[in-house]
Amino acid sequence: MxxxxxxxxxxxxxxxxxxxxxxxxxxxxxxxxxxxxxxxxxxxxxxxxxxxxxxxxxxxxxxxxxxxxxxxxxxxxxxxxxxxxxxxxxxxxxxxxxxxxxxxxxxxxxxxxxxxxxxxxxxxxxxxxxxxxxxxxxxxKNKINNFKIQNIIFASDFSKEIKKPFQKMLDFTKLFEAKLNLVMICTPNSFKSTSAARKIVTDFVADFDMPEYSFEIYNENNIEKGIINYSNEKDADLIAFCTHGRTGLNHFFAGSISEDLVNHATKPVLTFRI
Missing domain, CATH: 3.40.50.620 (HUPs)
Structure with missing residues (x-):
């Protein structure tokens, strides 16, 4: 950097x-x-x-x-x-x-x-x-007297399209020697069994030189609320997320989880564009 x-x-x-x-x-x-x-x-x-x-x-x-x-x-x-x-x-x-x-x-x-x-x-x-x-x-989002990144939450569906930004996120994590918490938010509209979710993440991280990390599944009514609640429970210093960069009508109708987090989360948010 x-x-x-x-x-x-x-x-x-x-x-x-x-x-x-x-x-x-x-x-x-x-x-x-x-x-x-x-x-x-x-x-x-x-x-x-x-x-x-x-x-x-x-x-x-x-x-x-x-x-x-x-x-x-x-x-x-x-x-x-x-x-x-x-x-x-x-x-x-x-x-x-x-x-x-x-x-x-x-x-x-x-x-x-x-x-x-x-x-x-x-x-x-x-x-x-x-x-x-x-x-x-x-x-x-708020004044931080002593900015330290020791505990990062990275929320994702761990699809193939996020592999490039995920490497940038890993570089950032290693730069700060932080602990990485991977989380998949499961909602009523995007339910996955524990075994299926674990396989997705295991296959995904196999392509990377991973630092110390953990993985959990978190159930919530919607993704934004799940990320915020999970980051609070883990006392995270930072929330990391990938954004699709939607524009125009596609953005208006589909919305953006990263923008919702920017608006509503109280913790620092780090975004990577897909």
Whole structure:
């Protein structure tokens, strides 16, 4: 792991993500890229070609650059190589474009989640990045004073399509020398016998150099609730999950378990796109 991207809107949620990113960077001697997307008011954005708008745009940009420099000077970032980036773009599109243009190993984002009508129609920028990013995304939901990953929950159906992201998850697990808890959530609509589930997982992990791990089947009414309840029972430090990155009507009707977890779980969530 060499480069960690941390988007910030200067909120407390972003600050919590920066603190976690700093701890990961120190442990692995990584560079941090702090990026702020300067979303201009609609009327100003429409008038960008006009000369009168340029001074005001530059003022906003300088203010954002000054704020990033102040963040860079915080004590917990001392000794870490930090690069500041300000871009004139929408939050989600700007972050996604930057990811495509640069080789990032991890994205760390803060989130306050979404609920009700906002969750259905708007969604958060964090969950949009989770849906589309081919780089692993670590979502921080609450302030963590001493970020340690000792106990990871990885929930899956252990199908063949997740083998590539599963290797990335193993690399992350080994990086932190964490214990890995594999779990298959069985619901009324996706019931499997214990023997059948064990065979699926045994065959799946046979292709990997596995660290210390355990496997359990957990029964619940739905997958999201099962993952959250199981992670709480195991006192997990991190929930890991693979996402399909659905978009458009397919995403609207099928939904996304990873986005539900980003919105509703209180523990950090690490997502890998299939």
């Amino acid at each position: 060499k480069k960690i991207l941390i988007p910030t809107d200067f909120s407390k949620y972003a600050d919590e993500a920066i603190e976690v990113g700093a701890e990961i960077a120190k442990k692995n001697d990584c560079e941090i890229i702090l990026i702020h997307m300067l979303e201009l008011p609609g009327q100003m954005n429409d008038a960008l070609t006009g000369a009168t708008s340029i001074p005001e745009v530059m003022l906003f940009k300088r203010k954002a650059e000054e704020t990033l420099k102040n963040i860079k000077n915080r004590p917990y970032l001392q000794g870490i190589k930090v690069t500041e980036v300000v871009r004139l773009d929408g939050a989600y599109h700007g972050i996604n474009n930057y990811i495509k243009q640069h080789d990032m190993d991890l994205i760390v984002m803060g989130s306050h989640g979404a609920s009700g009508i906002n969750e259905i129609i708007i969604g958060s920028n964090t969950e949009k990045v989770v849906r589309q990013s081919e780089t692993p995304v670590l979502v921080i």
